[in-house]
Amino acid sequence: MPKAKSVAHPARGVARPSRPALGTRRAFLASGxxxxxxxxxxxxxxxxxxxxxxxxxxxxxxxxxxTLVERITYYPTDEEMNLFNTLGHNGYxxxxxxxxxxxxxxxxxxxxxYPQLIMSPIDLAxxxxxxxxxAFESATLLRAVKSKRQxxxxxxxxxxxxxxxxxxxxGFYKLMDDRDAIRPHALGKFKxxxxxxxxxxxxxxxxxxxxxxxxxxxxNYTREVYExxxxxxxxGYTQQDIAEGARCFTGWNYDSRTLVNNLPNxxxxxxxxxxxxxxxxxxxxLGNFFAANGGLTDGERLIDILANHPNxxxxxxxxxxxxxxxxxxxTAQVSAIxxxxxNTQGDIKEVVRAVLNRANFVGAKMKFKRPxxxxxxxxxxxxxxxxNWATIAGTHLxxxxxxxxxxxxxxxxxxxxxxxxxxxxxRWNFAFSLMNGNVNSxxxxxxxxxxxxxxxxxxxxxxxxxxxQAHLGDGAIKLLMNYKKTATLTTIDRQEIVALAFANTDFQxx
Amino acid sequence: xxxxxxxxxxxxxxxxRDVLKGATVAGVIASIAPAWLPRVAYASSENTARDIIxxxxxxxxxxxxxxxxPYGDPAYATRRxxxxxxxxxxxxxxxxxLDGFFGxxxxxxxxxxxxxxGDFLIVHATGSPSSNRSHFDxxxxxxxxxxxxxxxxxxxxxxHLAMTAPTDLNAVLRAMxxxxxxxxxxxxxxxxxxxxxxxxxxxxxxxxxxAARLNALVQQYSTDEILNLVARDTQQTISLLASIGFSTYAxxxxxxxATDSLARSLxxxxxxxxxNVGVEAFxxxxxxxxxxxxxxxxxxxxxxxxxxxxxxxxxxxxxxxxAGFMNKVTVVIVSEFGRTVRENGSxxxxxxxxxxxxxxxxxxxxxxxxxxxGSASPLNAFWPGLADGQLYQNQDIHVTTDFxxxxxxxxxxxxxxxNVAQIFPNYAGTFYGLVDA
Numbered sequence: 008m009p010k011a012k013s014v015a016h017p018a019r020g021v022a023r024p025s026r027p028a029l030g031t032r033r034a035f036l037a038s039g040x041x042x043x044x045x046x047x048x049x050x051x052x053x054x055x056x057x058x059x060x061x062x063x064x065x066x067x068x069x070x071x072x073x074t075l076v077e078r079i080t081y082y083p084t085d086e087e088m089n090l091f092n093t094l095g096h097n098g099y100x101x102x103x104x105x106x107x108x109x110x111x112x113x114x115x116x117x118x119x120x121y122p123q124l125i126m127s128p129i130d131l132a133x134x135x136x137x138x139x140x141x142a143f144e145s146a147t148l149l150r151a152v153k154s155k156r157q158x159x160x161x162x163x164x165x166x167x168x169x170x171x172x173x174x175x176x177x178g179f180y181k182l183m184d185d186r187d188a189i190r191p192h193a194l195g196k197f198k199x200x201x202x203x204x205x206x207x208x209x210x211x212x213x214x215x216x217x218x219x220x221x222x223x224x225x226x227n228y229t230r231e232v233y234e235x236x237x238x239x240x241x242x243g244y245t246q247q248d249i250a251e252g253a254r255c256f257t258g259w260n261y262d263s264r265t266l267v268n269n270l271p272n273x274x275x276x277x278x279x280x281x282x283x284x285x286x287x288x289x290x291x292x293l294g295n296f297f298a299a300n301g302g303l304t305d306g307e308r309l310i311d312i313l314a315n316h317p318n319x320x321x322x323x324x325x326x327x328x329x330x331x332x333x334x335x336x337x338t339a340q341v342s343a344i345x346x347x348x349x350n351t352q353g354d355i356k357e358v359v360r361a362v363l364n365r366a367n368f369v370g371a372k373m374k375f376k377r378p379x380x381x382x383x384x385x386x387x388x389x390x391x392x393x394x395n396w397a398t399i400a401g402t403h404l405x406x407x408x409x410x411x412x413x414x415x416x417x418x419x420x421x422x423x424x425x426x427x428x429x430x431x432x433x434r435w436n437f438a439f440s441l442m443n444g445n446v447n448s449x450x451x452x453x454x455x456x457x458x459x460x461x462x463x464x465x466x467x468x469x470x471x472x473x474x475x476q477a478h479l480g481d482g483a484i485k486l487l488m489n490y491k492k493t494a495t496l497t498t499i500d501r502q503e504i505v506a507l508a509f510a511n512t513d514f515q516x517x
Numbered sequence: 518x519x520x521x522x523x524x525x526x527x528x529x530x531x532x533x534r535d536v537l538k539g540a541t542v543a544g545v546i547a548s549i550a551p552a553w554l555p556r557v558a559y560a561s562s563e564n565t566a567r568d569i570i571x572x573x574x575x576x577x578x579x580x581x582x583x584x585x586x587p588y589g590d591p592a593y594a595t596r597r598x599x600x601x602x603x604x605x606x607x608x609x610x611x612x613x614x615l616d617g618f619f620g621x622x623x624x625x626x627x628x629x630x631x632x633x634x635g636d637f638l639i640v641h642a643t644g645s646p647s648s649n650r651s652h653f654d655x656x657x658x659x660x661x662x663x664x665x666x667x668x669x670x671x672x673x674x675x676x677h678l679a680m681t682a683p684t685d686l687n688a689v690l691r692a693m694x695x696x697x698x699x700x701x702x703x704x705x706x707x708x709x710x711x712x713x714x715x716x717x718x719x720x721x722x723x724x725x726x727x728a729a730r731l732n733a734l735v736q737q738y739s740t741d742e743i744l745n746l747v748a749r750d751t752q753q754t755i756s757l758l759a760s761i762g763f764s765t766y767a768x769x770x771x772x773x774x775a776t777d778s779l780a781r782s783l784x785x786x787x788x789x790x791x792x793n794v795g796v797e798a799f800x801x802x803x804x805x806x807x808x809x810x811x812x813x814x815x816x817x818x819x820x821x822x823x824x825x826x827x828x829x830x831x832x833x834x835x836x837x838x839x840a841g842f843m844n845k846v847t848v849v850i851v852s853e854f855g856r857t858v859r860e861n862g863s864x865x866x867x868x869x870x871x872x873x874x875x876x877x878x879x880x881x882x883x884x885x886x887x888x889x890x891g892s893a894s895p896l897n898a899f900w901p902g903l904a905d906g907q908l909y910q911n912q913d914i915h916v917t918t919d920f921x922x923x924x925x926x927x928x929x930x931x932x933x934x935x936n937v938a939q940i941f942p943n944y945a946g947t948f949y950g951l952v953d954a
Binding site: 416430435 | 576577649650651652653654670696697698699704710711713718721722723729730733734736737738740741743744747748751755804809810861862863865867868
């Protein structure tokens, strides 16, 4: 019999001191206030909160409507604006969806600095892990900034979060996942993307399918493929479906053998179905009966069922809407585009085309740039030149909480202003460090990009004009114009003014 | 007020202080709380002294059966193999006995001296009634204090801060999370920021223009409906943290903090607590608990995670106790759910249900493991049990004490906030005498 629990706790050796008065705390008076006094206190308090010029009354609404170009690129450069103006809304979308036809010579050349991107698994395994990681992070940011296939890169980012994998837990396998699962299908068919992700060694390691075997099931991947990748949480599946689904994926593994029969294994690092680990019994998953001895086809069939499930269509459409449009879609809007998903067997291009319909931008609200986006937009808008992408993608984005592939849980980096907006300081710091020349091997040619003038009004107008696609409002313009009061500007002044063009509220949104 | 260079932020502080000096609680709340919150007016005799809360969230669902081992339950030994902790009795890596039924794993033994002081409490078989085993939902529900509600965007502690006046009217920072994104637990109140590293929180660039640039930005941000407060709070917090002297901080009582992230965060917390600058709530996330495979309870992954946690808490306790602050602070440690009673085939455990909640501080009635029995365990008046027929959904520990009973009592007694019903909506709690009144 367990020892009976007494209510009283064991005697403690030390008598606790009485609570001392805390000198700096103030006692509160509590008396009601008349409504008038209350209102005046509120106004005074609010006025005193404003720094500098006092702005009494309600704050002016600073927002505008988002544009297509800023939503499907990492910043509307002049080149992108020319394309848009030439092709029109639908033509511009067509152009970007047809991404393989877009020549990407400059980006391809720059990526040659990172041979790791095309290394075989065994070569990656034998490389210095830190070097591989730095190359991969660099290439990810470089592509967002330099690639002409901007919408494609936005989709890669979207799916990277959707099928999140934490680099620290899988190492170079995530580079392979990006290359072999995400990128080939980011604008392809959802079912192909899902299958490639399911069979990706990185995903198999990250969500433990590699330890999921007959008699010892591990439900981690199964739960997340239902909850996060396809159906949405508790949206058409039960705990039993998770248990049965996990049995389908038993034996799904990756080949970690560097040698087979004393010879280098050409299949090292690739998907490997270990049939001896597979639960060959009958199963019932999501209302579907699986006969015995299905082998590899059990998991493949389950992936197919998930890809074609109506809840999946709605779930993916809703996420894509939030990604591109921003506000919550109505049930009708989701249904209409989910129908496109179903009719096209999950053709991501057609779904994206439907989401980006011009009508959907009416009433769309501004979105808050996540740090990766903000950095990419700075680099595009100011023609930033760097030979050290790694320091920006690694160190600086880490300070902003958005280093690529470092989100640990499977739900991916959030995309909400309420999550990101509290950490405004590192964004300001990146802007100032960049413009002061304190980001390693990274430069902005102020003269060529903005203006060589040292006359304040001339210079500031040039900055505002160069940054016109950022749609800086009156407040931001005043900030740039009035930060310095002198008629002429020093070099530091000019650097800081450009930095302020990145640090203001309008540049944080798109 | 003209936008002058130099010490404008200090002028700002002074003028606001002047305004608030004469203000009452109601007036202060009116100026800082969102319109949708009910105004709370305290009776003049109300004791508004409050503990500083250090909220630690163990992300991933920590295995409560390992954190506090019910070695006295005969079924325990049949459920765990590689993840089993042996009972006290002469073997290495055995449990450290607490009360003859429960024990601590060796990984947490640094908590034992605090337990013996009566300042460490473990509540077992607690958690959310929701059967949801999704990390994201379960974490969300626990942080917002309302299982099932996905629409509220504020945390239980954030709501407490939003509906109360600051304990220190001069405080420029009332709550912070050691993270890049603001922790949900403390979302809702004003003067609340995510600060990944308070020892490194300043504006870069030319030192001579630092103040001017900050002022200019805060001015531009002041007309933004959402970002204006963030900018203001950031500016004021930069000044605040610069005055703390983290690099020369000397822990009291000979406490030594390790260099892992939890220890560093607790060290910074201790420095801010001892500086008496009015921060009321700290939130720290500590992950690595989602042990689906190779759990490693006596060596390996979970052992390391537990050791770091216990050592960091021990250092924090030693430091603040010697400095005379452990009666002003209550640490509360939660996790979204426990883990399956049965070990899985990968020498790990999967998502479960009932778990532990831990609390530390002089105002905690500690030195014991508190848990209540389950309806299926008439023999165990204080523990739901791990035998067949005693499990939740045939796989987990039952929840016999709702987490809102634990946190609600904390709010009511240690935060002097009687409005527990607004902190934990749609729930009528029971207090079990876990903390001092």
